[in-house]
Amino acid sequence: MTDQENDNRDEIADAWHTAPEGSSRRHDIRRLSLIQAAGRAFGRKGFHRTTLDEIARELSVTKPMLYRYVRSKQEILYECHRMAVGMAEEALAEAERRGGSALDRIAGFAEGYIDRTTTALGTCVVLTEYYSMTPEDTERIQQRRRAIDTRLRELLAQAMDDGEIAPCDPKLAVFFFMGAINGVNRWFSDDGERDGNEIARVFADHVVASLSPRKSRM
Amino acid sequence: MTDQENDNRDEIADAWHTAPEGSSRRHDIRRLSLIQAAGRAFGRKGFHRTTLDEIARELSVTKPMLYRYVRSKQEILYECHRMAVGMAEEALAEAERRGGSALDRIAGFAEGYIDRTTTALGTCVVLTEYYSMTPEDTERIQQRRRAIDTRLRELLAQAMDDGEIAPCDPKLAVFFFMGAINGVNRWFSDDGERDGNEIARVFADHVVASLSPRKSRM
DNA sequence: GTCTGGTGTTACTGGCGGGTAACTTCACGC
DNA sequence: GCGTGAAGTTACCCGCCAGTAACACCAGAC
Numbered sequence: 001m002t003d004q005e006n007d008n009r010d011e012i013a014d015a016w017h018t019a020p021e022g023s024s025r026r027h028d029i030r031r032l033s034l035i036q037a038a039g040r041a042f043g044r045k046g047f048h049r050t051t052l053d054e055i056a057r058e059l060s061v062t063k064p065m066l067y068r069y070v071r072s073k074q075e076i077l078y079e080c081h082r083m084a085v086g087m088a089e090e091a092l093a094e095a096e097r098r099g100g101s102a103l104d105r106i107a108g109f110a111e112g113y114i115d116r117t118t119t120a121l122g123t124c125v126v127l128t129e130y131y132s133m134t135p136e137d138t139e140r141i142q143q144r145r146r147a148i149d150t151r152l153r154e155l156l157a158q159a160m161d162d163g164e165i166a167p168c169d170p171k172l173a174v175f176f177f178m179g180a181i182n183g184v185n186r187w188f189s190d191d192g193e194r195d196g197n198e199i200a201r202v203f204a205d206h207v208v209a210s211l212s213p214r215k216s217r218m
Numbered sequence: 219m220t221d222q223e224n225d226n227r228d229e230i231a232d233a234w235h236t237a238p239e240g241s242s243r244r245h246d247i248r249r250l251s252l253i254q255a256a257g258r259a260f261g262r263k264g265f266h267r268t269t270l271d272e273i274a275r276e277l278s279v280t281k282p283m284l285y286r287y288v289r290s291k292q293e294i295l296y297e298c299h300r301m302a303v304g305m306a307e308e309a310l311a312e313a314e315r316r317g318g319s320a321l322d323r324i325a326g327f328a329e330g331y332i333d334r335t336t337t338a339l340g341t342c343v344v345l346t347e348y349y350s351m352t353p354e355d356t357e358r359i360q361q362r363r364r365a366i367d368t369r370l371r372e373l374l375a376q377a378m379d380d381g382e383i384a385p386c387d388p389k390l391a392v393f394f395f396m397g398a399i400n401g402v403n404r405w406f407s408d409d410g411e412r413d414g415n416e417i418a419r420v421f422a423d424h425v426v427a428s429l430s431p432r433k434s435r436m
Numbered sequence: 437g438t439c440t441g442g443t444g445t446t447a448c449t450g451g452c453g454g455g456t457a458a459c460t461t462c463a464c465g466c
Numbered sequence: 467g468c469g470t471g472a473a474g475t476t477a478c479c480c481g482c483c484a485g486t487a488a489c490a491c492c493a494g495a496c
């Protein structure tokens with residue numbers, strides 16, 4: 001484990017232990033840092049290979065403690081996904097708020113989304129592993145993701161109409177760049193030579209490029 | 219389950235049962251169709267949520283039968299990954315054999331790889347779930363993947379030198395389009411409106427585009 | 437000092453599922 | 467018909483880990 005990762009882990013464990021005593025905020029803070037610690041662990045080892053005992057140890061408590069903040073291991077995973085999809089929604093909303101052309105908004109979304117997921121400690125990593133959730137949880141998350149997909153396809157169609165980008169199948173194009181973006185969490189780590197912001201900028205550029213006018217090579 | 223999926227499943231189960239009796243090839247054929255059936259199941263439900271009993275039932279046999287063809291569940295997963303990475307190697311080798319510019323080779327690789335993974339029944343889906351393998355297996359697979367990555371980066375550098383594509387960080391660029399490509403197995407299904415060949419062609423175009431000369435938008 | 441509620445622990449249960457032992461059946465050579 | 471080995475089954479074991487029960491400690495209130 002690198003120093004950087006150690007710092008982050010300690011930061012999370014710290015948040016748990018420095019939560020103000022007695023306040024009702026304490027509960028929320030602890031719950032959040034539990035989710036984050038778990039998200040990190042899930043990212044490193046996968047959901048099923050991560051035991052609650054490990055998560056607990058990372059926070060320097062014991063397993064039964066965790067059950068004061070969550071109802072089940074499943075709920076932890078669901079919360080991780082909720083945070084991740086929430087970041088995507090936020091990024092999209094912000095991009096729309098800033099305005100600009102359809103392509104600008106797509107680029108803004110991509111950058112904002114990567115930025116958020118790589119920067120938020122602990123949550124950056126869970127986006128795979130849909131099938132580890134209960135079907136109901138999966139459905140709830142998928143629904144929100146589909147809404148984002150739909151909006152992105154609309155933006156793509158708009159950008160095509162405006163002549164900003166080459167004609168393409170919006171569905172496949174969205175799959176293409178969302179695949180690339182979601183792939184980030186599989187290799188990203190805080191101690192790499194590039195930080196999240198840089199990656200977000202580079203990837204946003206690639207997203208735009210992947211849509212730009214071009215001659216077919218086939 | 220769709221008709222098409224049913225067909226494929228039946229085809230695999232069929233391969234198991236129609237394997238020529240007594241020959242030593244029989245063993246190989248059965249082993250292969252076992253891997254494929256398992257690969258399909260892993261893709262649908264994830265490694266840990268797929269039980270050996272389910273895989274066995276899909277082949278109309280019982281669990282202990284499977285142990286005549288594989289040593290453990292882990293080995294099945296490893297074989298799935300081996301097949302997948304083998305396809306990547308094949309695709310790259312073929313692209314190099316065909317020759318052409320560095321960018322042509324990258325495009326050829328992308329198309330060939332997607333084509334193979336979407337067409338080969340059952341194996342298209344496993345590429346995530348590294349952490350479900352034993353560390354040794356993971357290492358073996360990663361090593362081969364790294365070799366491919368390295369070659370792709372070289373080709374990218376070459377393409378930059380030749381002025382075929384815009385300057386970029388080869389490492390991140392490869393991560394970008396490999397993320398998109400590997401993402402395919404998360405949503406692809408045989409019964410979609412597009413078949414594997416089409417997706418391969420479209421995605422190869424996007425890969426090329428994502429690397430093409432462009433002005434920065436930031 | 438003792439009651440109360442929150443914080444935390446140790447020590448258990450119970451089910452799931454990978455893996456196996458031991459048995460049966462069948463095909464085939466002789 | 468009979469021995470032999472492969473094909474296939476039933477019925478089991480056992481480890482792991484999510485989840486829980488029951489107890490211990492320690493505030494602060496009064």
